[in-house]
Amino acid sequence: MKTIVLASQKGGAGKTTLAAHLAVMAERAGDGPCVLIDTDPQASLAAWWNEREAQTPAFAPTSLKDLVGKLEALAKAKFKYAVIDTPPAITDAIQTVVALADFVLIPTRPSPHDLRAVGSTVSLASGSGRPFAFALTQAKANSRLTVQAMAALSEHGVVAPAVIHDRVDFASSMIDGRSVMEIDPRGRSASEIAELWEFVKARMNGNKKAR
Structure with a gap:
């Protein structure tokens, strides 16, 4: 079983939204079974899942x-991917979670405050020897700041x-336990999540050119 950890020191970067959507996308792409784990005391991911009518992801x-022990049990239960949401802080607890990751995804908004905050998260992933990548979130269409942010993060x-x-x-999708793929399967948001999932999956499977 592969473990994906969503981590970011900055709150509001979209960790919970990406965790939920990547797990749903994995299932829809035939890459499941996938299981979600919420380590954030706010339990936003758990609240989303409790509103969800679909049986997957678990x-x-x-x-x-x-x-x-839970991850070991889930691996024995033949889950292929575990997606773990974390709280917006850098603590010893998060270090423990990141150390268990096969891949760390760092959601980052294209704003100066968010870009300044990525350093501690990068240090955390690097210090644990975990492979990581950035995912730009909440970007504005045709914004120069988005391009500048991608250049800075690279x-x-x-x-x-x-x-x-x-x-x-x-x-809207996070209110009632759905995902953008279920709201509008052919929409731009669904396409972005599908592309992000293919990138994450390729990186975990050793394709270093997936960038």
């Missing part, structure tokens, strides 16, 4: 102290080619 409640690591734009359907 959700596995656990505590940080039981996380290692100096610190790999940047996902899929840019997640700021659209209402992402926020």
